[in-house]
Amino acid sequence: MKRITAIYPGTFDPVTLGHLDVLERASKMFDKVIIAASEGSAKSTLFTLHERLEMLRSVTAKYKNVKADSFNGLLVQYAEKKKANVIIRGLRAISDFEYEFQMALTNRKISPELETVFLMPNEKYSYISSTFVREISKYSGDVSAFVPELVKKKLAMKYKKQTRDQN
Amino acid sequence: MKRITAIYPGTFDPVTLGHLDVLERASKMFDKVIIAASEGSAKSTLFTLHERLEMLRSVTAKYKNVKADSFNGLLVQYAEKKKANVIIRGLRAISDFEYEFQMALTNRKISPELETVFLMPNEKYSYISSTFVREISKYSGDVSAFVPELVKKKLAMKYKKQTRDQN
Amino acid sequence: MKRITAIYPGTFDPVTLGHLDVLERASKMFDKVIIAASEGSAKSTLFTLHERLEMLRSVTAKYKNVKADSFNGLLVQYAEKKKANVIIRGLRAISDFEYEFQMALTNRKISPELETVFLMPNEKYSYISSTFVREISKYSGDVSAFVPELVKKKLAMKYKKQTRDQN
Amino acid sequence: MKRITAIYPGTFDPVTLGHLDVLERASKMFDKVIIAASEGSAKSTLFTLHERLEMLRSVTAKYKNVKADSFNGLLVQYAEKKKANVIIRGLRAISDFEYEFQMALTNRKISPELETVFLMPNEKYSYISSTFVREISKYSGDVSAFVPELVKKKLAMKYKKQTRDQN
């Protein structure tokens, strides 16, 4: 029998119900799944890496074979360190598709034994993006349909603090 | 530990090196993979279902955890019969993507526990299609770069016979 | 105030819950909506034009400002006859998009005053296609999630009759 | 008879002939159309919100049922304040399509009664983007084919001033 460790990488700024839907599907298919927040140096994030990891830990605590983690640097280097065989990515739209394929083929060139697997979220989550979630939250819009309860609270606190800091 | 049976369905008219590349990736990831030729009633095929199954059997004999089979009717019904948990599909291009997603979401509605997993073939096989292979073979073009040796021979015999039948 | 008559054309072989979702959105926006089954000479349909029109009539009876009809020939000619100002089309996916745009730009060239308007169905209907519905029904799969109850019955009767005719 | 108020939102930095083509189509279809410049906090604009609104006012003065405005915050909140029923968006290309659909579905979740309607500009405007217009103007290229006369002048003045400020 195969023993597969899969990594589900992302910025998760913040984690959405769409991410969790993909994670749950992966957790049913593979022995161990690590959901791993990347530092994402290229773009400045709303939540710190530590905050994002804490949220991931809380909302994935109920999955026995899932572990939350964070990483720095290249995904392929992290995967090697974790002895992972599989990378999980959610595919929602064409624009995802192109970027994801380019990244997956590049990763495969560097690390041929690491396979990328694409899963589809439930169609009701197919349009959720962390970017829109932050935008809505910023203007006090209701994000209950897009993120777990805990994340909703963290978003509210974050934007309240920002407003306070500006005054 | 999970025990996953995956089905890799297709028309395979005929099977190409691109199909086999996807199959090999799946065989490393899941405990058992069934490569299953669909009867494909909607379009008339060059090879009969029996011929396609025979070719699949020959070219996949070397994979221990792979079994070749054929099926009729709906994929979800066949998957249920085989107690499969996962459907494998190769994704090469945007046009694949749309059709595949539509089919996968429809299948999920009928059979929510059956998960569709998308894998990428090696980029050197990303443009191969059974349709082009048949077209090239028909005009005696060389298909060595696109199909296994056995399939190349079967194609040559098929078109030779067709030409003979027309005279 | 503007008085707009919109036509929602299609093959509707058969009409799905996705079509009805788009229709309902259009009916809230325009004064009068004609849902019009095209004869669709180019492809042979499962249901006759008469059967398709009857189904449209039944399932749209509850909308006061909607009328079901059928037409032959070019959509722009039919629109002119009906003094319609607007064509309604549902957009679900990229492949829809390209074909629809090409058709809409061609129609605009012939009939510049006739505007095409694109609406999005609810995402839960975004993957439903009449083709898949017919395929599932043919193999006695359950299509309750995709079509109205009446259409489900008509599909069952149609395929039962086909099976009987073949024996 | 229905009385529909539509909002056509955008950054309009600056407004192009493509935007005005979409606006004119919408103005023929709906009772009232508000063309609304968003503050666009996320990206820094060439023209201030006030300048963009002034340009919109000038170039849309000839349409009786069109009003130019600007807004801050979420589009759905602004639409609610304006009692608008419909959001107008121009669709030119696939990349538009994906982003627009994601935004439209997100907006629908928050405000289910607000419908997004997609219109096609004339194909001769399909490739115009405000970004390219700014780029061409910056290097004194001729933008007559892309923007109204007034906007062309404002662009020239803006870049002249920038050059002066740098000296």
Add this chain to the structure above:
Amino acid sequence: MKRITAIYPGTFDPVTLGHLDVLERASKMFDKVIIAASEGSAKSTLFTLHERLEMLRSVTAKYKNVKADSFNGLLVQYAEKKKANVIIRGLRAISDFEYEFQMALTNRKISPELETVFLMPNEKYSYISSTFVREISKYSGDVSAFVPELVKKKLAMKYKKQTRDQN
């Protein structure tokens, strides 16, 4: 100096103003351009190969370095016979793009020295397709904006004859 012979292949059933726009662009760039109608065995055409070739000859007579021809079998075999170095293809839309790339990469595998070059038609022809032209002509719609005058006449005669034959 390079001496390049380019082939512009297609079904041309019938040739449109979009095809001629691409052809003219190619004729300015390469020393010799052969516009070549393929027999197109896979799909039944409205015009015979002979009729299509005659139309191509008439409408391209004014270009000194263009020759009209027809071919059977694989494009790469025909290109070899004609000692052509370049294949010309018009790219209008995403759906073109995918099919064209798959075909071009397949051709390159068989004939590595034969390069495929993609040109864009004028945007005012970007939506014209032979399929729509035939459909419009069939119902006596006006195709003046889509095809040369000669082709318009041939279409009218063809459909008149078909109608007569059916009576």
Add this chain to the structure above:
Amino acid sequence: MKRITAIYPGTFDPVTLGHLDVLERASKMFDKVIIAASEGSAKSTLFTLHERLEMLRSVTAKYKNVKADSFNGLLVQYAEKKKANVIIRGLRAISDFEYEFQMALTNRKISPELETVFLMPNEKYSYISSTFVREISKYSGDVSAFVPELVKKKLAMKYKKQTRDQN
């Protein structure tokens, strides 16, 4: 005989094996090819314009009819200065396609005699992007499969210097 000068513009930050593959194809087709690094004011680059030009010069020295250059401002203005007839662009993916078409149609409007020609790189380079190359190099990943040897060294030196500067 035609005498064609083609420009292959880009940021080339840094030049990759994919760029060189496209360049070589163009050099076989046109009399003279200028590979021209744009200053790229809009985005900050890793390498200076001078460094990028030096790398282009080194890696293209072996092509007799290729010249490396750099330019500022609009491509169409640069092309006019160089009396170029043709712009070369590599097309790898759908996202390329849309942006490239928009840019090419805009350029054509300003400079109708300047034709844009699209070429396909070898599929083994289809996923390489300068962005990924920089990212991999930053974390000391191996980029041998993506860039020429010289570029690999320059990348290593650049990131070593950056690390040193930060300490």
